[in-house]
Amino acid sequence: xxxxSLIKIYVFTLFVSIVSVSCEDFxxxxxxxxxxxxxxxxxxxxxxxxVNGLYNQYRSYNAPAGEAGGGGIRAQMFFMAADDLGQFRTxxxxxxxxxxxxxxxxxxxxxxxxxxxxxxxAIIQNSENIAVEGADLIRMNRIVAQARLMRxxxxxxxxxxxxxxxxxxxxxxxxxxxxxxxxxVADPVAVFEVIDGDLDFAIEHxxxxxxxxxxxRSVARHLKGKSSMWQAQxxxxxxxxxxxxxxxxxxxxxxxxxxxxxSGRTLVPINQVFGENLNHNEMLFAIVRDQDRGSTGAGDNxxxxxxxxxxxVFTNRLYEHGSGLFIHSAENGxxxxxxxxxxxxxxxxxxxxxxxNPARPWGRQIITNDLRYTAYFYPETYVSNNPNSxxxxxxxxxxxxxxxxxxxxxxxKKFFDAEKxxxxxxxxxxxxxxxxxxxxxxxxxxxSNLGETAIALEYMNKVRRRAYGLEYNTPAPSVDxxxxxxxxxxxxxxxxLNLERNRxxxxxxxxILVERQRLHYRFGANAAQVVTNAFPMADFMVRLxxxxxxxxxxxxxxxxxxx
Numbered sequence: 001x002x003x004x005s006l007i008k009i010y011v012f013t014l015f016v017s018i019v020s021v022s023c024e025d026f027x028x029x030x031x032x033x034x035x036x037x038x039x040x041x042x043x044x045x046x047x048x049x050x051v052n053g054l055y056n057q058y059r060s061y062n063a064p065a066g067e068a069g070g071g072g073i074r075a076q077m078f079f080m081a082a083d084d085l086g087q088f089r090t091x092x093x094x095x096x097x098x099x100x101x102x103x104x105x106x107x108x109x110x111x112x113x114x115x116x117x118x119x120x121x122a123i124i125q126n127s128e129n130i131a132v133e134g135a136d137l138i139r140m141n142r143i144v145a146q147a148r149l150m151r152x153x154x155x156x157x158x159x160x161x162x163x164x165x166x167x168x169x170x171x172x173x174x175x176x177x178x179x180x181x182x183x184x185v186a187d188p189v190a191v192f193e194v195i196d197g198d199l200d201f202a203i204e205h206x207x208x209x210x211x212x213x214x215x216x217r218s219v220a221r222h223l224k225g226k227s228s229m230w231q232a233q234x235x236x237x238x239x240x241x242x243x244x245x246x247x248x249x250x251x252x253x254x255x256x257x258x259x260x261x262x263s264g265r266t267l268v269p270i271n272q273v274f275g276e277n278l279n280h281n282e283m284l285f286a287i288v289r290d291q292d293r294g295s296t297g298a299g300d301n302x303x304x305x306x307x308x309x310x311x312x313v314f315t316n317r318l319y320e321h322g323s324g325l326f327i328h329s330a331e332n333g334x335x336x337x338x339x340x341x342x343x344x345x346x347x348x349x350x351x352x353x354x355x356x357n358p359a360r361p362w363g364r365q366i367i368t369n370d371l372r373y374t375a376y377f378y379p380e381t382y383v384s385n386n387p388n389s390x391x392x393x394x395x396x397x398x399x400x401x402x403x404x405x406x407x408x409x410x411x412x413k414k415f416f417d418a419e420k421x422x423x424x425x426x427x428x429x430x431x432x433x434x435x436x437x438x439x440x441x442x443x444x445x446x447x448s449n450l451g452e453t454a455i456a457l458e459y460m461n462k463v464r465r466r467a468y469g470l471e472y473n474t475p476a477p478s479v480d481x482x483x484x485x486x487x488x489x490x491x492x493x494x495x496x497l498n499l500e501r502n503r504x505x506x507x508x509x510x511x512i513l514v515e516r517q518r519l520h521y522r523f524g525a526n527a528a529q530v531v532t533n534a535f536p537m538a539d540f541m542v543r544l545x546x547x548x549x550x551x552x553x554x555x556x557x558x559x560x561x562x563x
Contacts (some may be wrong), residue, residue: 017088028558041126044140050123051146054116055213056301058150061112063298063431064503069108073309075217076501077340078106081314083513084520085494087343087530088404093523095535100545102563107547109161113154114168120151122171138205140224149215152198153223155403159191160230160505163238163543164560167191183557189240192231199224208263212279213288213430218263222284222434225255225442226403232449233509241393249449256443259284265436267466270371274414274432284434291428307426311415312337318382320407325384325396326423332382333413335425339407340467342498345520347410349495356399363525372467372495378411403526412499437463438502441493453484460489463496486510508542529559537563 006375012396040046064072082094093099129143151169158165170176202220210216232248259265268282278286294304315333318326328334344364345373347353351368355361363381366373380398384391401408417429461480464508466472468479481488497503507513517537540562551559 002163002300003522022545041122042130044130044132044136044143047123047127047130047140047143050119051143052303054119054147054150055288056117056303056305057112057116059289059305059431060300061109061116061154062433063287063308063310064108065308067309067342071108072112073313075106075108076310078125079501079504080310080499081340081342082517083507084516085342085498085503087405087409087522087524088340089409089523089525090339093535095517095521095537095541097535097538101540102545102551102559104549105545105547107550109157109378109544110547110550113158114166117151117154117168118172120147120154121169121409123147124151124169125171138320141205143199145202145220146215148198149202149206149220149223152195152202152227155191155195156223156227156230157413159188160234160508161544162546162560163188164546164558165191166557167194169194170325183554185558186505188235188238189242192227192235195227196224197312199227215285218259218265218284218439219434221255221259221263222442225252225439225446228252228255229442229446230509233511237511246450251448253443253446253452255451256439256446259436259439260443267436267440267462267472270375270466270469273435273437274376274416276418276429278430278432282436283432284439286433287431289428289430294428296426304428307424307428308431309337309425309427310431311417311420311427311429312425313339314341314412314415315378316341316405316409316411317407320404321402323400323402324386324389325391325400326382329385330418330420330422332385333378333411334420334422338409341405341409342412343520343522345411346494346498347377349491356397360399360403362403362405362408362536364400365398370467370495371469375466376412376414376498378413380410403528405524405526405530416498432500437466437496438500441489441496448484448489454482457481460484460492464492467495476534513537513542514539 002155009154025283040050060072062076064076067073078094081088088094099105124147126146127140130140132140136538155167164185167190190210199220202215203217203224206215206220208217228248228251231243232245232252235243236245264281265284266281268280272280273282288305289308290304290309293302295302295306300306312335313334315336316338317336318332319328326332347364347366350370350373351366354365354367355363356365357363381395384394384396386392415427415429415431417427419429420427440459440463444456447453447459448456457480461466461476462472464479464481465476468476470479481492493506494503501537504513507516514537518533521535521537522530522532523535541559543562545558545563546557546559549561
């Protein structure tokens, strides 16, 4: 195992940069809010402060504030929309050969990921030197379980993104920071052994009902299921044939089943899924923000974090219409960026497409009873809200919108924040990471791979029934699927989980990422300029480029093929 991670900052001793500003938000009043550097890794209280710091950095890794340094928002956008369901307009062209390079592609995930792993390692490693028993041991194991679950999640992320990664389970210290190292590509089987060991520990020591914004047993099982699916499909694809594929599918199915039957989680009505309050029974885990304890700057170190722009990324700028029909308003998303959008292919999955005026083909309407179409996306028509417009208060039909994708396009409302200011891109709304609907769909896939089609259909149909406003545990012949196919599964998964940072990985795991990207991904600034098969994804791009500055520092670690 290597002794340090090449991330420019070599020593992360004692979490000094994050501990001093992060503990108040998570600790009970009875716990000390001032912990000396000497006790961070020598007491249970200190370890808990360290874990609080992990959650702050984790928030920056998965839902970066503003235009986070190092390309944080670009990296997040890539995994949300650079698949078969997305359309980029500007800011980044993910597969353009000039930018999809070791020097040009955001290295944010690699750098931030290994920083976080090093900090997880410090908590895990130092906990072994703390002698406690009874209630204190139970508490310490719960703290360590969070660090181990986070490390497992990060390694799942890294191996899915880069394939060829480092495996590091030793914390950086002042004593080993300058030790000579030969950097080598980790054995993927060994990586998954660490992942599964960490997840098993978390499953054992975390409960289903941990505090909101904290990891829990459902998250650990959800990720254990994902890990098993990746081992069953990804490892054989890279020539590792020692895997018992059926056993891995069974493990995945068992983990998803236990969440469904043991956790007490339920699907909530469709209008609550992405409502203002994400602390509901479907959400397995959400990243927490709090403006009162945060910062309006770009930094994410304070307990409440800083405003994220992710909600503004996928929202059009109605207020820029030259006709003056609209002004900034919270109900339309306020200030927006409109850098990327759900594409036409995704829109048409919800129902029947109608184009009222063929001369203005960007004016698209969908006829559907699927409630997700109105809950997960902004409306097709808007009401003019400019008091100075002669059409103030009038419903504006799709045929009246301008042919400018920045000003009008099918837009996502999943990250809508009713409390976001009209003139800012910053949002402090919590960010959804894992929810029960994904568990059902992954469980459906796992059972289908075991030949258990009836269970697969039942799980997928639960999600579908909810989408049509029906009781999801009751059969509904009017909407239920009766035949399982890969296309049916992919389409239902797309309708439910689009832009939730899982589609790119799902397609890669299934071995169809390049094919699907070339078929459906789009790029363009207006309807006439939208490019079909925009910047087709090269085969080697299923592995992201390792940041060039990290390759230069490591010297002995190979760049991924094709770059």
